[in-house]
Amino acid sequence: MSNLPLDVNKTYLVTGAAGFIGFYLSKKLLDQGCRVIGLDNMNEYYDVQLKHDRLDQLTPYDSFKFIKGDLADKTLIENLFKENVPDIVINLAAQAGVRYSIENPDAYMQSNVIGFYNILEACRHYPVDHLVYASSSSVYGANKKVPFEESDFVDHPVSLYASTKKSNELMAHTYSHLYDIPATGLRFFTVYGPMGRPDMAYFGFTDKYFAEEPIKIFNNGDFENDLYRDFTYIDDIVIGIERLLSTKPTGDVQHAVYNIGNNNPEKLMDFIFTLEKALSTALEENIEFEKVYEPIKPGDVPATYASTDLLQEAVGFKPQTSIEEGLTKFAKWYVEYYQKKNSVKA
Structure with missing residues (x-):
């Protein structure tokens, strides 16, 4: 591994730049004077x-240039590389969501498989210093051994989304082997924070509260054997990515995979109670969700729990933002954002 400072003279291509992680990473790079x-x-x-x-x-x-386009459009991707000659590529664009992959599989094959193939082909024909791409903790499937380590067996995904992310890792490894493309995959663990994705549970719970609707909790109401999640605050994710950008894999095959997670799984119910408390503080009133308990959904896994030893060894960083701190920031943003939005509508 070569761990170097961020090179502000490089051009960084961030796919999914208007997405949750893509936005925060782009802003961090731009704040440091990089071309994005x-x-x-x-x-x-x-x-x-x-x-x-x-x-x-x-x-x-x-120093920011935006292009509206789709990863699955091979000609567009090829022209983008030819005209802009990116030095470092961070592929965060993907069709996200585990449950949605059951309803709409075509979107996942187009974006996550064909789209990623187009990125790999572009990196092959217009060589880059480093390709960093989003994988997911979902590749661990229903593995029971915790914490999840990068060396664990991951050949039993339980959703199409997880399958596409596992295929990304295999494709990147192959292209690294064949064409000497330095590539790093990042297995993200339940990312949350201000300006996050509305399809994520914490955001959806908050939406439901303000719509005066009950929240659905898919754990059968079993508090003793509750779902566990390794919730990772957005700032920790961005720091991890930023440090890995200049940490190229070495060896015969220049491909590496890292977990980026909080290494501290929380019971889903504890997370919900903490969110209620954070919203209570933001609104200065007592907030309690109306709760409906249902069976676990197909494709969901009982627990996610990241080992972050490899990440720490490579870049000297371990995510550590507590859910109290992270959800307090989310609740404050949510209340301000939607109050402003609603006042504009009025």
């Missing part, structure tokens, strides 16, 4: 206005 090309198809999987609001914070930077 942002690609996003601005699809309607969730509220497009939120994507536009993120993008509005990036467009004022002179």
Whole structure:
């Protein structure tokens, strides 16, 4: 591994730049003076206005260039590489969501498999210093051995989303082997925070509360054997990515995979109670969700728990933002954002 400072003279391509992680990473790079090309198809999987609001914070930077386009459009991707010659590529664009992959598998094959193939082909024909790409903790499937380590067996995914992410890791390894493309995969563990994805549970719970609707909790109401999740705050994710950008894999095959998680799984119910408390503080009133308990959904896993030893060894960093701190920041943002949005509507 070679761990070097971020090179501000490089051009960084961030796919999914209007997405949750893509936005925060792009902003961090721009704040440090880097040139960033942002690609996003601005699809309607969730509220497009939120994507536009993120993008509005990036467009004022002179060193930011935005291209609206789809990863699955091979000609567009090839022309993008030919015209902009990116040095480092961070592929965060993907069709996200475990449950949605059961309803709409085509979107996952187009974006996550064909789209990623197009990125790999572009990196092959227009060589880059480093390709960093999003994988997911979902590749661990229903593994019972915890914490999850990068060396664990991951050949039993339980959702199509997880299968596409596992295929990304295999494809990247192959291209690294055949064409000497330095590539690093990142297995993210339940990322949350302000300006996050509305399809994520914590965001959806908050939406439901303000819509005066009950929240659905898929744990059968079993508090003793509750679902566990390794919730990772967005700032920790971005620091991890930023440090890995200049940490290229070495060896015969220049491919590596890292967990980026909090290494501290929380019971889902504890997370919900902490969210209620954070919203109570933000609104200065007592908040309690109306709860409906249902069976676990197909594709969901009982627990996620990241070992972060490899990440710490490579870049000297371990995510550590507590859910109290992270959810307090989310609740404050949510209340301010939607109050402002509703006042504009009125």
